[in-house]
Amino acid sequence: MRMEVLFRLKTVSVAVSMLCLHLMSFSSAQVHLQDCPSTHDLLNSLRQVEKMLAVQEESYQQGLRSLRKKISALHNSTMAILKAGKNASCPKPETPVHGRRLGRVFGVGHEIHFMCKPGYELIGPRTRLCLESLKWSGQQPMCKHFNSTDNSLAAFSPDEPSSSSFSFPGSAALSASSSSSSSVSTLLPSSPTTSSPSSSIRPSHCTHFLGSTRCTCDVGFTISGRDNNICTDIDECRLFPLGQPGRLCIHQCINTAGSFHCHCPAGYDLTRDGRSCTDIDECENRMNNCTGEQMCVNTNGGFQCVTVECPEMKNATYLKTSPTRCERNPCMLGDKACAQAPNSISFHFLSVVSNMSAPRVLFRVSAARVLGDTLRFGLAGGRGRGHFSVQRSSRQTGTLLLVTPIKGPATLEAEVEMSELERSALLGRYLTKVTLFVSPYEF
Template sequence: MFSSSIRTCPLTSSCPQECPSTHDLVNSLRQVEKMLAVHEASYQQGLRSLRKKISALHNSTMAIFKAGATCPKPEPPAHGRRLGRVFGIGHEVHFLCKPGYELIGPRTRVCLDSLKWSGQQPMCRRLNSTDNSLASFSPVARSSPSTSSYSSSSSSFPASAALTASSSSSSSSSPPSPLSSSLPTPPPPSSSVRPSHCTHFLGSTRCTCDVGFTISGRDNNICTDIDECRLFPLGQPGRLCVHQCVNTPGSFHCFCPAGYDLDRDGRSCTDIDECENRMHNCTPEQVCVNTYGGFQCVTVGCPQMKNATYIKTSPMRCERNPCMLGDKGCTQAPNSISFHFLSVVSNMSAPRVLFRVSAARVLGDTLRFGLAGGRGRGHFSVQRSGRQTGTLLLVTPIKGPAALEAEVEMSELEHNSLLGRYLTKVTLFVSPYEF
């Protein structure tokens, strides 16, 4: 028995060099195989990393594109108006007709990723004076109940199906004669009164209404629009709209005041940030402060005092210049004055924390916090909330619109001797709305 590691040479040669054994060849092949596997794994990892970088670059490019892209400005329909001033991707615009006109087409259009508006351009059509005449309706036999051809992209009340009334009545009379086809033509399906959908079978008649209508009339031959806005008025639990509800035939539509966009749920209102969207008219010297439903242009300036002078060290902060030796009037003035602006809704619940003032470092042995002045002091209070922190609290609700100011003073003392005063002026802009 010979081992595989034994080296062999031809008898005719002198074997100046030893031939590699089979074992050495196998080991060499295995090493080459491992090296190729390592190179392949490294290549695959590099390829995956490159794909991730390309994907991230593509996503960031698309995000930048979408952030600045807008759909073309949609024109309002004749005899109507358009609601909505932001035309970016994902934003909505809404359309409303003047009294005496009905909207044909979608009430809401959304700016799509393709920079095109969803749906078709709506139009306003004049209503006929006879549309609301009850005498012009008569029951018309149909083979099966049909749904209304009126369509709207506005949010529909989820329980509207439950509000739709239907009834059945038995009658021993014979089926309607063929002359019923000569009855007056029913009005357009967008009116607030429509004929019911009746079917006749084996001497009985069953009449139904479209969603958003209730059965009425002596013979259940009339469908009357349900006023969802009146059923669920504003200010009550289960209300349909946060701000304004407008009843439409078979449905309803919510509207928001100026400075708000209608939310995706079709009922809530979202504040428009005029400062961020550059929809304000503030000058470069002013500061734009976004408020609920609008904006404020404020001018931040250092105060003029008799015994002290101030210099503006940042857009919202003024520092006192050094005082002359022995000038007590100057040393009693605040070392610094900071300005802050807050926006809140009307009738916000209280008590509520509005602002905190903290000392970065303490040189003396005592810090005191209090209200120095400002408009509406009865609505505010200052409490100690930490060793170096004071808190400004709203203690009573404020009905908007209003603008109030609170001056929070932080005093630093050493053995009851004043080392410095630091003033923070907080201006509160209260919206006229509670949302």
């Protein structure tokens, strides 16, 4: 490239010289010899340009060599990683006695963590890193028993627990509490349970470096004390009580050392989020004691065994045509008392939660076909009539409404009557008995 540039510069120089000589041959041309560069000046300019190009070319070659070295080094390091493969890992580290190791991946760049049982303090690093040399950073830690010879806080140190009851408060993650536990089921939902004082106070983890001391606590504990040498358990249940926005548990919160549990009442299971409760369907899961003559009705937190029987009336007889329906037998001609009795009686069972908001639609009654010119809907009777109301929602449909909240546990009944008339003459009555099972809980 440099030779090509020099050749072009020389060609331009010769062209400029010939042009000056040609112009001087005409007397009319206003060109003087001193206005044209001499051949010596042109050659000097060419030499300077040649030196400049040589310097630039040398710099370019040096940069190219440096780039090739970097590419080669990158290629070699990449190949070394590929050759090492996924099996490149540090040896499995030991678990401290009376402690626990967190982390199952021992590859390069991965960390493992260590923690001790309550009553023990960690001596050494809490975290170790797998280095590229396939060795763990730092030294192997150990768990040392915390007693009166170690620190003045020994009075708060819990006794050494057995291995069967040992648990780690490593995080504030939620964990399910069995609803069948007899010791837990006696607790009231309004009173959160707290851990014992011996497990709620423990020494802090302090490190000394260059004359300064830094103390920390495990997750779920807050640091306190005059010298920041005490870790006190955070009672999450009292911070987020029941009935308050952001509550931790929908039913009952049980505080533990460094964490908490949510507990559900009998008849409920804890959901996957660890905070809510879901009803157990005892009827579907065959967890009931209803007989063959009874019908199992699942309720929120339990079940009911109900027996549907047709009523006995003086002037009318009924036949059970389905598990929840009774039909009146045909009346004798001219038997007005029999004709006034309901043509059919249906039975329905609903399960609702306590203090459910109102007004709310509970049930709808509809006529499949209309023989007369008028349909009337109303309440015929039942327990708890002050909580219910019946409204017409369409020409052939009436709606049973809950108009006031009901605090459970409670069992209420409402009888919805649909009357069919032709020119104000009664053609038939149809009765629907709705039984409401109200849960003691609001979920």
